[in-house]
Structures are given as structure tokens and as C-alpha cells.
Amino acid sequence: MSRQVLITDLTIDTGVQELLGKAEQENIETAFQRAKEQEPHCKFGLTGVCCRRCLQGPCKVTFNGNKGIKRGVCGATADQIVARNLLSLIVEGTTPHVEHAREILHTLLETAEGKAPYEIKGKDKLISIGKKLGLTVDGVELDKLAHEVALIALQDFQQQSGVSHWLRLRAQDKSIETWEKLNILPSNAHLEIANAINKTAMGCESDPVSLLLGIMKMGLVEGYDGLHLSTDLQDILFGTPRLVKTQYRMGVIKEDYVNIAVHGHIPMVSEKVLEWSRKLNDEAKALGAKGINIVGICCSANELLMRQGVSVATNYASQELAIITGALEAMVVDAQCIMPGLAQVAECYHTELISTLPNIKIEGASHVDWTPEEADKMGEEIVRRALAHYPERDQAKVQIPEGTVEAYAGFSVEQIVELLAALNGADPLLPLIEAIAKGDILGVVAIVGCTNPKVKQDLANTEVAKELMRNNVLIVATGCSAHSLGKNGLLSPAGLEYCGEKLANVLTAIGQANGLPALPPALHMGSCVDNSRIDDLLVALANRLGVGVRELPVAGSSPENHSPKALSIGTFFIAQGVDVHIGVNAPITGSPLVEQALTANKGEFPVTTDELFGGKLIYEADPIQAAQTMIARIIQKRKALGLVC
Ligand code: SF4
Ligand code: FE2
Numbered sequence: 254m255s256r257q258v259l260i261t262d263l264t265i266d267t268g269v270q271e272l273l274g275k276a277e278q279e280n281i282e283t284a285f286q287r288a289k290e291q292e293p294h295c296k297f298g299l300t301g302v303c304c305r306r307c308l309q310g311p312c313k314v315t316f317n318g319n320k321g322i323k324r325g326v327c328g329a330t331a332d333q334i335v336a337r338n339l340l341s342l343i344v345e346g347t348t349p350h351v352e353h354a355r356e357i358l359h360t361l362l363e364t365a366e367g368k369a370p371y372e373i374k375g376k377d378k379l380i381s382i383g384k385k386l387g388l389t390v391d392g393v394e395l396d397k398l399a400h401e402v403a404l405i406a407l408q409d410f411q412q413q414s415g416v417s418h419w420l421r422l423r424a425q426d427k428s429i430e431t432w433e434k435l436n437i438l439p440s441n442a443h444l445e446i447a448n449a450i451n452k453t454a455m456g457c458e459s460d461p462v463s464l465l466l467g468i469m470k471m472g473l474v475e476g477y478d479g480l481h482l483s484t485d486l487q488d489i490l491f492g493t494p495r496l497v498k499t500q501y502r503m504g505v506i507k508e509d510y511v512n513i514a515v516h517g518h519i520p521m522v523s524e525k526v527l528e529w530s531r532k533l534n535d536e537a538k539a540l541g542a543k544g545i546n547i548v549g550i551c552c553s554a555n556e557l558l559m560r561q562g563v564s565v566a567t568n569y570a571s572q573e574l575a576i577i578t579g580a581l582e583a584m585v586v587d588a589q590c591i592m593p594g595l596a597q598v599a600e601c602y603h604t605e606l607i608s609t610l611p612n613i614k615i616e617g618a619s620h621v622d623w624t625p626e627e628a629d630k631m632g633e634e635i636v637r638r639a640l641a642h643y644p645e646r647d648q649a650k651v652q653i654p655e656g657t658v659e660a661y662a663g664f665s666v667e668q669i670v671e672l673l674a675a676l677n678g679a680d681p682l683l684p685l686i687e688a689i690a691k692g693d694i695l696g697v698v699a700i701v702g703c704t705n706p707k708v709k710q711d712l713a714n715t716e717v718a719k720e721l722m723r724n725n726v727l728i729v730a731t732g733c734s735a736h737s738l739g740k741n742g743l744l745s746p747a748g749l750e751y752c753g754e755k756l757a758n759v760l761t762a763i764g765q766a767n768g769l770p771a772l773p774p775a776l777h778m779g780s781c782v783d784n785s786r787i788d789d790l791l792v793a794l795a796n797r798l799g800v801g802v803r804e805l806p807v808a809g810s811s812p813e814n815h816s817p818k819a820l821s822i823g824t825f826f827i828a829q830g831v832d833v834h835i836g837v838n839a840p841i842t843g844s845p846l847v848e849q850a851l852t853a854n855k856g857e858f859p860v861t862t863d864e865l866f867g868g869k870l871i872y873e874a875d876p877i878q879a880a881q882t883m884i885a886r887i888i889q890k891r892k893a894l895g896l897v898c
Contacts, residue, residue: 264571264710266740268503268654272574275652281601283573284592288706301335301840301847307455316843329459335844336464337453339820342840343471344449346821349589350479350782351442353518356610357486358406360521360625364490365400369625371521373399374492377667382485385422399489406486409478412441419485420477423785425792427801428829431866437470437828442478445470461846462860469862472824476788480822483782487520487556494559494665494779496672500657501739505564506580508653510546511537511643513636514566514575517587518780520556522609522623523549525632526585527557533636540643545636550575551590551733552780558662559779565660568711568736569815570704573598576606579650583639587623588613590703590733590816603645605638660744662777664729666789669776675766682797684763689806692897693755695725696887699787699826700734700775702811702819705837711737713812713836713876718743718751718775720880725753726887727760728775729790731783734811738775746771784822788829803830803867806890808883812836812876823870827851830867832886834879838872 260273263285276283297303300316304325312325314334324330329337363369373379373395383390383398386405390398409417416438420429432438439445452458452467488494506512513530515523530545537545548566549557557563566575569590575581576595581604584595588610596617599606606618609631614620621638623631673681688694698721704710714737718728722743730738742748746764749757752774764771778786787809795802809826811819814835823833841847849856851870853863863869871886873879891898 262709263706265712265715266502266567266571266710268656269567269571269574269710271654272503272571272577272652276574276577279577279601281577281598282594283598284570284594284706287594299838299840300843301338302331302843304329304334304338306337306453318845327455332461332844332846333459335841335847336461336468337458339839339841339847340449340464340468340471341453342817343468343475343821343824344446346817346819347471347475347479348446349818350475350483350821351446353588353782354442354479354482354486355410356519357483357490357521358403361399361486361490362403362407363625365396365403367396370629371490371625373489375489378485378488378493382422382489386418402489403486406482409482410441410443413444415440417442417474417477419482420473423477423481423789423792425795425802432473432828435466435469435865437466437473439470439474439477442474445474461844465847465850468824469828469866472821472828475821476785476825476828480782480785480825481788484779484785487782488665491520491524491560493667494663495668496661497558497562497663499558499562499660499662500564501660501736502657503566503575503578503654504657505548505566506575506578506653507543507546508580508651509543511540511542511544511639512546512548512581513639514548514550514581514584515553515557516550516572516584517591518552518556518589518782519587519610520553521625521628522585522587522631523553523557525623525628526635527561527563529629529632529636533633533640536640537643540640542643545639548575552782553587555732555735555780555783559665559777559783564657565736565739568704568733570706570710576602576604578653579647580653582642582646583607583635585609585635586615586618589818591615602650603642603647605642607635607638658740658742658745659747660739660777661773662744664776664778666786666793669790672763672767672772676763682793686794686797688759690896693725693759694727695884696806696808696891697727697729698807698883699784699809700728700730700738700812701732701781701784701809701822702813703733703815704737704813705815707815708813708837710813711740714738715741715743716876717810717812717834717836717880720877721883722752722756722774724880724884725756726884727756729778729787730775731778731787732781734813735775735777737813739777743775744773744777746773748774781818781822788826791829791831800894801830801867804890804894806887806894806896808832808834808886810834810879810883812879827862827868827870828866832868832871832883834871834873834883836874836876836879838874
């Protein structure tokens with residue numbers, strides 16, 4: 254296979270292809286190459302039947318139910334091992350989001366106490382959450398109200414009994430009834446994580462059904478004290494996103510600017526870097542540059558894009574390639590999805606890789622500590638380091654793929670409602686509900702999650718989206734999947750060419766009522782924690798219709814999942830009664846029981862998440878087939894609601 258064929262097989266992003274060629278010429282290794290080196294993957298690992306829970310092992314049992322050893326040394330079966338491993342994986346997906354929520358919570362608390370250099374920009378969100386929590390809001394100073402809200406949130410990390418406050422705040426009553434009956438309502442995020450780790454420890458829980466219920470409970474911890482809590486408190490601190498226009502692809506890195514990439518997830522870090530880049534912009538001009546250019550990668554990109562319109566260089570799988578442009582003075586990272594391989598790539602250039610969170614250090618990176626109190630010091634120090642590196646740039650090594658793509662973002666629920674209000678001010682959700690009822694919008698699918706160097710970058714994310722759009726399904730998007738859509742023109746009104754006529758007409762009508770040519774066919778709703786916004790939209794629609802979320806003609810899809818976070822977010826939506834598609838197999842197929850329980854495929858196991866919650870897992874690698882499976886389910890749910898099909 255020629256080099257060119259190989260590179261074009263790895264990604265559909267032509268800018269990334271160009272940089273992979275540069276990496277090869279300069280003999281620099283990337284994740285795409287390392288992914289190939291790992292093939293073929295171990296079948297025991299792929300199917301979830303490899304157990305390393307104690308020192309009698311590691312044990313590997315049969316992955317196809319027939320050949321091979323049936324039990325580990327302790328007697329654990331494939332069902333037990335797979336269920337335990339899956340719970341462990343879901344804990345690893347949930348914990349980073351719960352830690353994210355705890356960081357923002359402490360930042361809000363210290364801001365309210367006047368100890369941290371942030372301000373409360375989201376007054377409306379604070380008041381609305383304060384009211385929902387039953388606090389007095391009239392005449393109360395914002396700092397005082399924020400402090401009270403933060404203290405209630407803190408109970409979700411401290412209380413030893415009762416139900417999570419953020420679950421009560423955000424969940425639909427009908428869903429709470431279901432979860433209460435199954436005894437899976439979480440109390441305290443840290444306590445639930447500790448309980449789950451205890452369940453999976455050697456010699457503890459081995460009942461796969463109870464382990465599966467533990468998985469669903471962890472999904473609720475993820476949903477409420479991970480996703481919702483993070484988004485709500487971030488909106489209080491930084492403001493609720495509104496419609497913004499931006500640019501995508503590697504071409505957003507500008508040769509004549511000091512370039513800083515922000516990468517990771519925590520906006521308290523990236524917002525401060527952006528703030529200080531604006532304050533010190535003239536110092537870049539003194540160095541002969543045109544200014545300081547901040548670009549985003551992964552969800553740090555999403556956070557700054559949604560609220561500040563900052564442009565996006567690339568998504569997860571190609572993060573190393575941003576450095577290979579040779580034009581980044583610094584890459585600032587915080588938490589989640591940071592490849593350790595970045596340090597090795599940065600060594601080949603003048604780029605300084607800088608870690609920031611006190612508990613997350615990266616081998617080979619320098620470190621500037623972020624704490625809420627020292628946030629300004631961190632922001633200034635990082636930008637000054639980037640400025641100092643600008644004269645060190647080797648122009649001979651600079652190669653920035655040309656071209657950018659226009660995209661719209663900032664579709665918070667509040668922004669969507671405001672756009673719909675242009676059609677019906679008294680009942681803004683009604684135009685959307687009528688469009689769904691008539692079949693002009695067949696259903697809504699969230700395309701979320703990652704890219705994964707095991708599969709061709711951006712291909713499945715965009716193909717699933719296009720097939721759904723063709724069938725008049727409205728797309729909402731978050732995370733690195735949203736970046737795939739953005740890079741390929743699906744976050745712009747130009748993307749309407751991929752839509753069925755009915756959907757295109759609806760999006761054009763809403764857009765034109767708001768002075769735009771049309772809305773894009775995929776609405777970018779934010780970062781991975783902002784999957785909470787998608788949940789809020791579903792709850793609002795279900796409440797307005799007087800039905801449960803599980804009855805809505807909707808689905809979720811993560812076509813290029815790589816992170817356990819995609820699995821924990823997916824679990825949250827399955828618990829809501831929403832079908833969730835993943836395109837890269839989760840390690841469950843070694844257990845007929847776990848696979849049947851989650852996918853509701855035919856088998857002997859009688860209890861499925863579909864029956865208990867109304868949602869199931871769809872594993873399908875083929876994007877068109879995946880879209881068609883979701884469409885079939887949407888039609889099934891439409892029929893049950895008595896809607897036109
Ligand atoms: Fe083997 Fe059981 Fe130990 Fe797992 S817990 S490694 S199956 S002995
Ligand atoms: Fe993310």
C-alpha cells in the first residue's frame with residue numbers, strides 16, 4: 254500500500270492528511286501510526302473477558318461462549334468478568350466529569366467569597382437555578398446567591414443519604430419514578446464512585462444483574478453530578494452560550510501570529526489564557542507578530558467556541574498534528590483526552606507543552622499551576638511564555654494547511670428557545686413540536702463523543718449525520734464529533750444541501766425569522782459536559798408534550814467513540830430511555846448476558862435496559878446501517894405516540 258493511500262485511509266481531513274505527510278518526512282510518530290502498530294488487537298481485551306482484578310491472574314476466559322476456559326482462577330464467569338470490567342470502565346468515564354464539576358464548584362465558591370479572580374457573568378442562569386433550588390432570589394446579591402447555590406451543590410459530594418440535588422433539579426419526575434423503583438437513585442457522587450469501585454473489587458460483587466444496575470446508577474452520577482452540574486455552574490460563571498460564528502480546520506493557526514492552542518476540558522483554565530492573550534496582545538505586536546491567536550482542540554475548544562467564538566484547529570485523534578504545523582508557541586492542557594504522545598512531538602519543535610491542573614501532570618511537559626485564586630497568575634505566565642517562544646520559531650519547519658470552514662455554534666437551550674420564539678413568542682417550543690408532529694422533522698439525534706485513530710477520522714461522524722439529515726432528522730452535536738461536523742461544513746447553513754426537503758424548509762424558516770439565511774442542519778450545543786443541554790432539551794420537549802423522555806422519537810450516536818466518557822454519557826441517556834449508538838465496539842461481546850441486557854438483541858436473558866428504561870445500546874460500525882437502525886427506532890416511537898410516519 255502506498256504512503257498516500259495509507260494516509261488518506263486514516264482521516265478524511267485533508268489538512269490532517271497533509272500534516273501526516275509532513276510527520277512522515279520529519280520522522281515524527283503519531284497516534285494514527287501507533288494505532289496501526291497495535292493491530293491485531295487482543296480478542297480477550299476486545300470482548301471484555303480479560304480480568305486483572307487480583308494477583309491470581311491475569312485470567313482470560315472464553316470470549317465466544319464455546320471454546321476455551323470457562324472460569325477464572327476464582328471461579329468468575331465471562332458474564333461476571335465482563336459486567337465488572339464494564340462497571341469499572343463506566344466509573345473511569347464518570348469520574349473525570351465529576352472532578353470537572355467539583356473544580357468548577359470550588360471556583361464558584363471562591364469567586365463568591367471574593368477569593369478567586371472570576372466574575373459571575375451568568376446572572377439569569379444563577380437566578381433560574383436559585384429559584385429551582387427553592388432559594389430566595391429577589392433582592393439577594395449575586396455573590397451571596399452563588400454561594401448558596403454552590404453550597405447546595407457541595408452536598409452532592411458530602412451527604413451520606415438522600416438523593417442528589419442536581420438529579421432532583423434536572424430530571425423529569427417520570428424518570429425519577431423509574432429509577433426509584435429500581436433503587437438506583439444516587440446520593441453523593443464520591444460515595445457512589447467509591448461504592449462502585451468496591452463492587453468491582455476482587456471478591457466483592459459477582460451478580461451480573463446487580464453489576465448492571467450499578468452501571469445504570471453510575472450513568473445517573475455521570476448525568477447529574479458530572480454533566481449537568483458542570484454545565485450549570487459554568488454557565489453561572491462564564492455566561493450561557495449564544496449564537497456565534499467561527500472557523501474550523503488547521504488553517505485557523507495563523508503564520509503571522511503568536512499561536513496558543515488550548516486543549517482539554519476545563520474552561521477556568523482556557524478562559525484565563527484567552528483573557529490574558531487579549532491583555533498582552535500588544536506585546537506580540539512589539540515582537541513583530543500581528544497579535545496573539547488562540548485556537549482550540551477537543552472540549553477546551555468547545556467551551557471557548559460556545560461562549561467566545563474562538564476558532565477550532567482540530568479534534569482528538571489529530572491533536573499531535575497541530576504541533577506539527579510548527580507554528581504553535583504553546584499548547585496549554587488541563588484534563589481529559591490529553592495524549593501523552595504530545596510531549597514527544599513538542600520536543601521536535603519550539604512549542605512548549607504546558608500542563609496546568611495541580612493533580613494532572615504530563616511527563617515531558619512544563620507545568621504552570623492553576624488554582625482558582627492563582628488563575629490570573631497562571632494566565633499571564635502562560636501567555637508570556639508563549640510570547641517568549643515566538644522568536645524561537647523555525648520558519649523552515651512551518652507548514653499550515655490552507656483553508657478554513659465557517660461554522661455556527663452557541664446553541665444552548667436558551668438560545669434555541671429564543672430562536673424559536675421568533676416564530677411563536679407565547680409558546681416557543683410549539684413550532685418545533687408541530688414540525689415533529691407533522692413529520693417535517695422525523696426525530697432528533699445527538700451526535701456526540703470522539704474521534705478514534707482506530708477508525709478513519711471524521712468519516713463515521715459525518716456519514717451518520719448526513720444519512721440522518723437526508724431522512725429529515727434534526728442533528729444536535731457536542732464534543733469532538735461536533736468538530737467533525739464543523740470541519741465538514743455541517744455546522745453551517747451551507748450544510749442544508751445534505752438535508753431532506755422538509756427538514757431544510759423548517760431550518761430555513763427558523764433561520765429567516767431570525768435574520769439568518771437558515772439554521773445549520775446540525776446545532777452545536779457544546780462540550781461533552783454540555784450533553785446536559787441535550788438532556789435539558791429532551792426534558793423540556795417531553796414536559797411540554799406531557800410524555801416521558803423515553804417516549805420521544807430521539808436517539809444518541811457516538812460513531813467514533815474512544816473514551817470511557819462516551820460510554821458513561823451513553824449509559825446516562827439509556828437510563829433516560831434514549832437509544833444510544835456506538836460505532837467502535839465496547840468490550841461487552843464476551844458476555845451473552847451483558848450484551849443482551851444492553852442491546853436487547855435476541856437471547857435467553859429476560860431483562861433488558863430497553864424494557865426497564867426504554868433505551869438500549871446499538872453497536873454498529875457501518876454508519877449508514879447505524880443511521881437506518883436509529884431511524885427505524887424513531888419511527889417505532891413515533892407510531893407509539895400516534896404521529897405521522
Ligand atoms: Fe482471575 Fe478472579 Fe483474579 Fe479476575 S478476580 S484475575 S478472574 S482470579
Ligand atoms: Fe470532551
